[in-house]
Amino acid sequence: MLGAVLVFGVIAILGACEYRSERRSTHLRHRLETLFELHTAETVHRDIVYINERREVLLWRLLDTRVLFSVDYRVRAGLNLAEGVQVRRVPWRRAGLQVTLPPAKVLSVEIDESSIQQHLLRGRGRRLGWLEIAAELERVKDRVAEDAERYGLLQRAEANAAELARSVLTGAGFEQAEIRVRSTARPPLRSVRPAITGRIPEVGRL
Amino acid sequence: MTPRPARRATLGRVITILILLVLAAAMILGRPYLRRLQRATAPIRSERVVAHDILLQEMRDLARLHTLEYRYRTVFPFDYMPPEISLNALLARLRHEEGRYHELISIEERDYLAAYTLVDRHGIGSRNVGEFLVLDVVVSAGFAFDSSHYDIDRCDNDHYDHDPYPDEPPRTEVGAELLRLESSGPHPPQTAASVERATVTLPPAVITQVRIEDIDPERYPYPEIALTPQAYREIAEFVRERATTRVLGRGLLRQAELSGRQMIEQLLLDAGIERVEFAPAGEPLYTPQHH
Numbered sequence: 001m002l003g004a005v006l007v008f009g010v011i012a013i014l015g016a017c018e019y020r021s022e023r024r025s026t027h028l029r030h031r032l033e034t035l036f037e038l039h040t041a042e043t044v045h046r047d048i049v050y051i052n053e054r055r056e057v058l059l060w061r062l063l064d065t066r067v068l069f070s071v072d073y074r075v076r077a078g079l080n081l082a083e084g085v086q087v088r089r090v091p092w093r094r095a096g097l098q099v100t101l102p103p104a105k106v107l108s109v110e111i112d113e114s115s116i117q118q119h120l121l122r123g124r125g126r127r128l129g130w131l132e133i134a135a136e137l138e139r140v141k142d143r144v145a146e147d148a149e150r151y152g153l154l155q156r157a158e159a160n161a162a163e164l165a166r167s168v169l170t171g172a173g174f175e176q177a178e179i180r181v182r183s184t185a186r187p188p189l190r191s192v193r194p195a196i197t198g199r200i201p202e203v204g205r206l
Numbered sequence: 207m208t209p210r211p212a213r214r215a216t217l218g219r220v221i222t223i224l225i226l227l228v229l230a231a232a233m234i235l236g237r238p239y240l241r242r243l244q245r246a247t248a249p250i251r252s253e254r255v256v257a258h259d260i261l262l263q264e265m266r267d268l269a270r271l272h273t274l275e276y277r278y279r280t281v282f283p284f285d286y287m288p289p290e291i292s293l294n295a296l297l298a299r300l301r302h303e304e305g306r307y308h309e310l311i312s313i314e315e316r317d318y319l320a321a322y323t324l325v326d327r328h329g330i331g332s333r334n335v336g337e338f339l340v341l342d343v344v345v346s347a348g349f350a351f352d353s354s355h356y357d358i359d360r361c362d363n364d365h366y367d368h369d370p371y372p373d374e375p376p377r378t379e380v381g382a383e384l385l386r387l388e389s390s391g392p393h394p395p396q397t398a399a400s401v402e403r404a405t406v407t408l409p410p411a412v413i414t415q416v417r418i419e420d421i422d423p424e425r426y427p428y429p430e431i432a433l434t435p436q437a438y439r440e441i442a443e444f445v446r447e448r449a450t451t452r453v454l455g456r457g458l459l460r461q462a463e464l465s466g467r468q469m470i471e472q473l474l475l476d477a478g479i480e481r482v483e484f485a486p487a488g489e490p491l492y493t494p495q496h497h
Binding site: 035037041042048056072076081116126131132152160171 | 250261417424432
């Protein structure tokens with residue numbers, strides 16, 4: 001009887017203890033990669049970020065953290081030449097070539113950490129973690145890239161790439177070189193002025 | 207005539223239904239107020255407000271061919287504070303020995319002190335938690351052809367509606383020197399296919415970009431670290447400043463030049479040119495700012 005009670009007690013204690021083992025892994029990156037990317041234009045977008053986190057228990061404020069800072073996003077666009085550059089002769093034109101470039105695309109959207117300016121930091125309780133802040137910055141990146149495209153970043157990147165190619169070919173004697181870019185669907189362009197005075201707010205309450 | 211008890215029962219049912227209807231209407235119409243009341247009287251309240259205001263600042267021209275990307279992972283501060291360096295011994299040496307700062311301590315020890323200063327200033331691991339930040343550093347190498355710059359503030363909006371780039375066409379400094387073509391026929395050659403030999407003069411390979419890859423919390427498997435934006439900026443700059451020297455010793459530029467040559471050669475051969483040669487690299491056209 002006593003033995004049964006002991007066994008039952010041990011099982012109950014073991015059951016009450018929770019043992020969690022979580023293995024999270026990521027690929028160790030230490031690599032060298034060849035590219036063939038021509039970066040020809042970039043936009044810089046400034047974001048003013050405000051985060052306020054509050055927590056109260058029975059009207060007692062345990063946490064009230066506020067942070068206000070500004071940061072730049074850099075959107076780089078250009079051509080991935082690995083997608084193929086076609087060169088065709090134009091027989092009816094002397095020294096004529098037709099070069100078709102791949103369409104420009106957004107190659108990267110990055111935070112320029114050297115542009116971070118912290119304006120306000122007030123806090124009671126725990127400090128905000130960088131992952132929480134990074135998650136907020138990550139969330140708006142797609143919209144920043146979309147905005148850059150609407151202001152003509154891709155068209156500008158293509159124009160610059162075409163000019164570069166023309167410059168090289170003209171120097172090599174192909175005065176009649178015709179540079180084309182493979183067409184692709186694009187969102188309509190916006191004018192510039194509203195972008196400077198306008199705003200793209202996002203206020204979320206969680 | 208309906209008996210009195212039966213009438214009472216009917217009246218009771220009608221009143222019950224009316225009360226239920228009034229309650230349902232009150233619940234539907236007063237839902238926002240109820241929520242507010244519930245939020246105000248909740249014993250535990252939690253709220254987060256996040257605001258963004260994004261403005262397009264400027265648009266710039268670039269002309270950089272990236273041919274190689276070297277990516278590595280670093281752990282701040284442990285990669286810069288190896289256990290074999292003793293802070294006390296280091297400080298004692300600086301206090302008691304005579305000589306210039308740069309002569310007294312090595313580069314690794316200087317990095318140690320700089321990392322220690324950052325850790326101390328921002329209270330990283332101040333509660334003996336052993337906090338750390340894992341960062342991916344991406345160093346790109348290739349060829350920089352241009353330094354032209356375009357500021358969107360100088361652009362006239364009226365012109366912009368018709369032509370997005372009216373004031374300054376993209377400027378390039380790549381000219382006749384980059385590609386020279388020779389053929390047995392007329393010069394300039396009639397077509398690319400009639401070119402016997404192409405001589406390419408590339409500028410020397412340079413580091414085109416050094417950046418810290420943004421942390422994506424969904425793919426970051428390590429613990430959270432309490433950092434202010436200012437602290438993150440300083441740590442990222444510290445890591446980036448040490449990235450170039452770290453990779454230059456690995457022959458990155460030579461490899462980038464080779465990759466660029468192979469790709470350009472393939473491109474010209476695909477275009478029908480019979481033979482491609484590379485002249486010795488000229489002077490750098492532009493030294494890019496590292497970002």
